[in-house]
Every structure is written in structure tokens, then in C-alpha cells.
Amino acid sequence: MSELRKDPVINRWVITLDDKSFKPQTDSKIPSNLKVLDNTCALCPGNEEKTGKTIFSVNEPDGIWKVRVIPNNHPYLTVETQLKRKGVGIFDVISGTGANEIIVDTPLHNVDFDKMDTSMVVDVIKTYKDRIMDLKNDTRLEYVLIFKNRGIRAGSNSPHLHSQLMALPVVPKKVTEEMEASKEYFYFKKRCVYCDLLENELQMKERVVKETEHFVTIAPFASQTPFEMWIVPKAHASHFHKMSESEAADMAYILKDSVTRLNKALNYPSYNYMIHTTPLKQPDQDHYHWHLEIMPRVKSIAGFEWGSGFYINPTLPEDAADFMRRV
Numbered sequence: 453m454s455e456l457r458k459d460p461v462i463n464r465w466v467i468t469l470d471d472k473s474f475k476p477q478t479d480s481k482i483p484s485n486l487k488v489l490d491n492t493c494a495l496c497p498g499n500e501e502k503t504g505k506t507i508f509s510v511n512e513p514d515g516i517w518k519v520r521v522i523p524n525n526h527p528y529l530t531v532e533t534q535l536k537r538k539g540v541g542i543f544d545v546i547s548g549t550g551a552n553e554i555i556v557d558t559p560l561h562n563v564d565f566d567k568m569d570t571s572m573v574v575d576v577i578k579t580y581k582d583r584i585m586d587l588k589n590d591t592r593l594e595y596v597l598i599f600k601n602r603g604i605r606a607g608s609n610s611p612h613l614h615s616q617l618m619a620l621p622v623v624p625k626k627v628t629e630e631m632e633a634s635k636e637y638f639y640f641k642k643r644c645v646y647c648d649l650l651e652n653e654l655q656m657k658e659r660v661v662k663e664t665e666h667f668v669t670i671a672p673f674a675s676q677t678p679f680e681m682w683i684v685p686k687a688h689a690s691h692f693h694k695m696s697e698s699e700a701a702d703m704a705y706i707l708k709d710s711v712t713r714l715n716k717a718l719n720y721p722s723y724n725y726m727i728h729t730t731p732l733k734q735p736d737q738d739h740y741h742w743h744l745e746i747m748p749r750v751k752s753i754a755g756f757e758w759g760s761g762f763y764i765n766p767t768l769p770e771d772a773a774d775f776m777r778r779v
């Protein structure tokens with residue numbers, strides 16, 4: 453039996469069905485036979501000079517790096533490019549001003565968060581915060597999108613665990629859509645839609661994957677893809693980078709937990725995640741609530757999705773949540 457589900461934040465419909473014959477596409481899963489150090493990998497320790505200057509790092513007391521931020525070797529956007537806006541006929545153009553950085557999450561070549569100590573994941577979260585706070589000083593920039601491509605189906609050719617950052621002179625459309633929709637909800641109800649959503653999910657329990665002191669992982673009601681998860685702070689917060697130390701530690705714990713469950717449930721699938729937070733120049737917002745979205749790449753996007761903006765999800769989010777709670 454199928455149904456159309458509407459995302460409670462933005463007006464996106466998903467066709468949800470319970471298709472037991474659906475086989476998640478994990479053909480390009482992360483190889484399990486990797487070495488701890490690979491001399492041919494540009495992200496591995498020992499090859500630092502191949503990747504150019506270190507923008508930021510978290511180091512051991514002896515100076516060896518634990519997390520390292522480097523420029524993308526073929527950056528799409530650079531801070532050296534002067535910001536210029538122009539009109540060409542009816543078209544608008546902005547120069548490629550921004551930043552495109554690689555965050556090497558660990559010196560170990562063969563791990564994901566599930567094999568790392570929580571303290572190592574804390575260093576990654578702190579690096580995300582630190583990079584946002586640094587790039588915020590460049591007043592030409594409007595947004596810093598932090599994301600991860602893991603595995604070939606998710607757009608990454610390197611098995612070495614890394615995140616990415618794109619600093620942009622504009623606010624991404626997805627974030628604008630979420631902000632406008634949540635503003636409208638707030639206008640009528642005087643409440644944050646994400647806070648309401650969490651309260652509802654914590655009462656119902658059926659889509660909650662994990663709850664910690666400060667965070668909840670849920671399988672969203674209108675999940676676009678099987679085993680999609682959102683990590684949402686329980687207390688209202690609009691800026692990711694304003695998280696406290698204890699919240700960052702808890703965030704690392706629940707992120708590791710979610711990735712571990714995903715890897716167990718689907719045997720190391722390709723996945724993306726991205727952090728949606730309030731744009732750099734905007735003050736705290738009562739209506740917008742930052743979150744991290746995890747998208748396993750186990751189903752192809754086809755013509756219907758491209759043409760309609762709808763998604764078809766063959767796995768009920770309630771079943772996915774139940775499965776991930778138990779793995």
C-alpha cells in the first residue's frame with residue numbers, strides 16, 4: 453500500500469510504500485580490506501606536501517595532526533577571487549568567490565566514525581565549528597555548507613574519511629526554502645516547526661532511532677530515501693557553530709551512533725550528510741532550527757524525481773527506524 457506524505461517543514465511530497473522486495477543498492481560499498489595507511493593516498497599522513505598548505509588542524513601534544521583542513525585541489529570557489537555581481541541581459545552572474553575545503557577527519561585510511569573513538573569525532577565537530585567561525589569574518593560570504601560524500605554513489609572517489617566545506621556568496625536554495633517555510637509556520641503558530649516536530653516524534657517514538665541528552669536522531673516522516681536520518685538538537689538553536697562544548701561532545705556521540713547503525717543496517721553503504729544552519733549574517737532565529745541530514749545513497753534518482761521534485765521511498769520510515777534501533 454502506498455501513500456503520499458508531505459514533509460512538515462517544506463512542501464515536498466514523497467510517495468512512501470512498503471516494498472519488501474526493494475534491495476538497497478550497496479554495490480559500491482566502502483571496501484573492507486583497506487590498510488591503515490596507504491602511500492598512494494593524498495589524504496594519508498606522509499603525503500601532506502601533495503595537498504598544499506594546511507588551513508587548520510587539530511594536533512596531538514607531539515604536533516601530529518588528528519584532523520587536517522586543506523584546500524580542494526581543484527577549487528570551485530576561491531577567496532582570492534574578487535566578488536563581482538553583474539547582469540548579462542536577463543541573466544545574473546556572480547564571480548566565483550568563496551572557499552572549497554577538504555576536512556580530513558582522521559589520519560587513519562581505513563575507518564569511518566563507527567571505528568573511531570568518540571573523542572576523535574569530537575575533534576571533527578569542533579573543526580566544523582571553527583571553520584565556520586573563521587570564514588564568518590569574510591563579509592563577502594553568506595553561507596558555509598558542511599557536508600560529507602562517502603563512497604562512489606555519494607560522489608567520492610577516496611575511501612579515506614573526509615568532509616567538505618563550501619563557503620558561498622549566496623544562501624543555498626534548500627536552506628532558503630526551509631527558512632521561509634519555517635518562518636511561515638512560526639508566523640501562524642508562534643512556535644518553531646522543528647521543535648514541534650521533535651516533541652511529536654518523542655511522544656510517538658515510532659520514528660526515533662536514538663535519543664541522547666541534547667540530540668535526537670529520527671527517521672523523518674517524509675523520508676526521501678530509505679534509511680534517511682535527521683539529527684536534531686532538542687533545545688531550540690538556530691546556529692550550528694554556537695553549540696557549547698558539552699553539546700559538541702554529545703553531537704559527536706550521536707553522529708557516531710547514527711553512522712554505526714547505518715553501516716550495520718546496510719553494510720557500509722555510500723552516504724551523504726549535510727548540516728543545515730542559519731546563514732552567517734543572520735542573528736538567532738526563533739523559527740529556524742539547525743540539523744544534520746544523513747542520506748544513504750541506496751536508490752537511484754530517476755526521471756520522475758528530477759521532473760517532479762517528488763521522491764519515491766520503498767521503505768517505510770517507521771520500519772527503517774525500528775530496524776536501526778535494533779541493529
Ligand SMILES: [Zn+2]
Pocket residue numbers: 489490493494495496560561612
Ligand atoms: Zn588515506
Ligand SMILES: [Zn+2]
Pocket residue numbers: 644645646647648687688689739740741
Ligand atoms: Zn526549534
Ligand SMILES: [Zn+2]
Pocket residue numbers: 630728743745
Ligand atoms: Zn534541512
